[in-house]
Amino acid sequence: MSDAPIRLGTRRSALATAQSQQVADALAAASGRPVELVLITSEGDVSRASLSELGGRGVFATRLREALLAGECDVLVHSLKDLPTAPAPGLVIAATPPREDPRDVVVTRTGVPLHELAPGSVVGTGSPRRIAQVRRRNPWVEVRDIRGNIDSRIGRVRLGELDAVILAAAGLARLGGSLHDLHLEPLGLAEWPTAPGQGVLAVEIREDASADLADAVAALDDRRARVEITAERAVLAGLDSGCQAPVGVHAEFDGHELRVRTVVYAPGGGDRIGDDRAIPLISGYAGEKGSGDGADAADRADPVARAERTGTVIARDLLDRGAAGLAT
Ligand SMILES: NCc1[nH]cc(CCC(=O)O)c1CC(=O)O
Structure with a gap:
C-alpha cells in the first residue's frame, strides 16, 4: 500500500x-x-x-x-x-x-424576520428558488440579484447596502467566521425546502x-445522507426533463421512514405545486428477512434504490399536475 x-x-x-x-x-x-x-x-x-x-x-x-x-x-x-x-x-x-444543517438562513443587522421586513427593503439572493420563496413570504421587499462569495454577501448587509441576504446555514457553519453583530433567522424546511443536496x-x-x-x-x-440526497436528486432529475421552474426539495431519512417534501415554484413566486409524502424504508442489509414480495425484499436490501424510485415518482406526479406550466 x-x-x-x-x-x-x-x-x-x-x-x-x-x-x-x-x-x-x-x-x-x-x-x-x-x-x-x-x-x-x-x-x-x-x-x-x-x-x-x-x-x-x-x-x-x-x-x-x-x-x-x-x-x-x-x-x-x-x-x-x-x-x-x-x-x-x-x-x-x-x-x-x-449532512450539515440543510436550511437556508436570513442574515440581517436588525433581527426583523423576513415576513416583517418593511416594504422596499432590499433582500439579496441570486438563486431563482430563493427569489420565488422570498416573494411568497414577503411580496413587498425588493429582491436584488447578487453574486460573489459568502463573506462579500454578508459584508453588504454589514455595510447597509442590503437589508438581508439568504444563505445556506451549512456554508456559514463551514466558514466559521464571527457573526455576533448580525441576526440569523433559520427558515423551516417544511415551509422553505432548500436545494437538492444542500448541506x-x-x-x-x-x-x-x-x-x-x-x-x-x-x-x-454516511448512509442517511446518501439515501436523502438520492431521493432529492431523483426529483430534480425527473423534473429537469420537462420543467425549468425553481424547485425546493428536502428528504429526511431516520432509518425507518423516508419523508420527502417538494415544492415547484413559478419563477416569480406567484404559484406553486407541492408534494409531501412519507414511505417506510428500512435501512436493511442483504441478509435481512423480507416480509413481503420480491420487490419489497429488494427494497429492504437497498434503500438507496428505493429512494431513487420514490424521487422519480414524485417528479412524474408533479409534472402530471402541471409543474412545467406554472404561471409567474
Ligand atoms: N451556490 C453556492 C453554494 N454551494 C454550496 C453552498 C453552501 C453549502 C452547502 O449547501 O453544502 C453555497 C452557498 C449558499 O448557497 O449560500
Missing part, C-alpha cells in the same frame, strides 16, 4: 478550501496517508459573467473534473447542490459524508482508483 500523499483537488474559495480541509482530515485518518490540497481555478471563479452565461449549473465542477480525469489530483470535494444530476463518465461519487458534500474519485483509495473514501460515506 502506497504512503504517497493523496492529492485533493479543490476550488480556491474560502468555503471550498474549508470544506475540502475537513474532508482531507477525515480522509487522512481513514487512509493513514497524508492528504494535500491542490488548488484549481475554474472560469466561474475568475469571470464576472453570470452563471447562466458561463453554462449554468456545473460550471465549477467541470474544470475540477477535468483535473481529476487528467490525474492532476486523486480526489475532489464538491458541494453536492452545485453538481448536475447527470453522472460524469469515468468518475464516481464514492462518499457523501454526514451535503460529495467526494469524487476516478472509477479506476486504487482499491486502497476507494476503501478509504467509502469509509467517509
Whole structure:
C-alpha cells in the first residue's frame, strides 16, 4: 500500500478550501496517508459573467473534473447542490459524508424576520428558488440579484447596502467566521425546502482508483445522507426533463421512514405545486428477512434504490399536475 500523499483537488474559495480541509482530515485518518490540497481555478471563479452565461449549473465542477480525469489530483470535494444530476463518465461519487444543517438562513443587522421586513427593503439572493420563496413570504421587499462569495454577501448587509441576504446555514457553519453583530433567522424546511443536496458534500474519485483509495473514501460515506440526497436528486432529475421552474426539495431519512417534501415554484413566486409524502424504508442489509414480495425484499436490501424510485415518482406526479406550466 502506497504512503504517497493523496492529492485533493479543490476550488480556491474560502468555503471550498474549508470544506475540502475537513474532508482531507477525515480522509487522512481513514487512509493513514497524508492528504494535500491542490488548488484549481475554474472560469466561474475568475469571470464576472453570470452563471447562466458561463453554462449554468456545473460550471465549477467541470474544470475540477477535468483535473481529476487528467490525474492532476486523486480526489475532489464538491458541494453536492452545485453538481448536475447527470453522472460524469469515468468518475464516481464514492462518499457523501454526514449532512450539515440543510436550511437556508436570513442574515440581517436588525433581527426583523423576513415576513416583517418593511416594504422596499432590499433582500439579496441570486438563486431563482430563493427569489420565488422570498416573494411568497414577503411580496413587498425588493429582491436584488447578487453574486460573489459568502463573506462579500454578508459584508453588504454589514455595510447597509442590503437589508438581508439568504444563505445556506451549512456554508456559514463551514466558514466559521464571527457573526455576533448580525441576526440569523433559520427558515423551516417544511415551509422553505432548500436545494437538492444542500448541506451535503460529495467526494469524487476516478472509477479506476486504487482499491486502497476507494476503501478509504467509502469509509467517509454516511448512509442517511446518501439515501436523502438520492431521493432529492431523483426529483430534480425527473423534473429537469420537462420543467425549468425553481424547485425546493428536502428528504429526511431516520432509518425507518423516508419523508420527502417538494415544492415547484413559478419563477416569480406567484404559484406553486407541492408534494409531501412519507414511505417506510428500512435501512436493511442483504441478509435481512423480507416480509413481503420480491420487490419489497429488494427494497429492504437497498434503500438507496428505493429512494431513487420514490424521487422519480414524485417528479412524474408533479409534472402530471402541471409543474412545467406554472404561471409567474
Ligand atoms: N451556490 C453556492 C453554494 N454551494 C454550496 C453552498 C453552501 C453549502 C452547502 O449547501 O453544502 C453555497 C452557498 C449558499 O448557497 O449560500
